[in-house]
Amino acid sequence: EVQLVESGGGLVQPGGSLRLSCAASGFTFSRYTMNWVRQAPGKGLEWISYISGNSVTIYYADSVKGRFTISRDNAKNSLYLQMSSLRADDTAVYYCASDPRQRPFEDHWGQGTLVTVSA
């Protein structure tokens, strides 16, 4: 069974840093491109970052570019999101998710981890 399990969320002060992790199991992680998607409380979904299977290709949304860094460790079947210079508007549930471009198509999401940026 495919599983994605996020961890690392919590309360952080504005300007602080946090590292999210996403542990993958049940599939050959290194073959999958992956994304981070977030959802602010009561708001819609926002894609924030993409990484290819070999980490060669990486994209960021403008809202996080220069502050967030996506990475992966295929040996550990793990995806990461290093977040720095956090702001109140980064408060959201953060999901790791398989890539909608993946073929054959597979739909996998973690349960989400809540990041709250507040003094």
Added chain:
Amino acid sequence: DIQMTQSPSSLSASVGDRVTITCRASQGIRSDLGWYQQRPGKAPKCLMYAASSLQRGVPSRFSGSGSGTEFTLTISSLQPEDFATYYCLQHNSYPITFGQGTRLEIK
């Protein structure tokens, strides 16, 4: 960036009704579109990919159509478990963008 305009933003309907949700892309995206359902407190779940392909395990009352800039998701006969929020997503180019969401409520 490609903008996805989803309508309506909310919809009240009854069990058994047929409902249609529309997404319009600001430029052509071929069929690079998915539809997602999200229940409160849960992760999104893909219903349709490639605009009109039903994700496995999703009931056949869900269908999708369109290509280019106009897309629709249709639920042929609403069931109680279908009351949720629906999003379209384009992956033709990065940044991936979502529609604003359609909240489907019980009338």
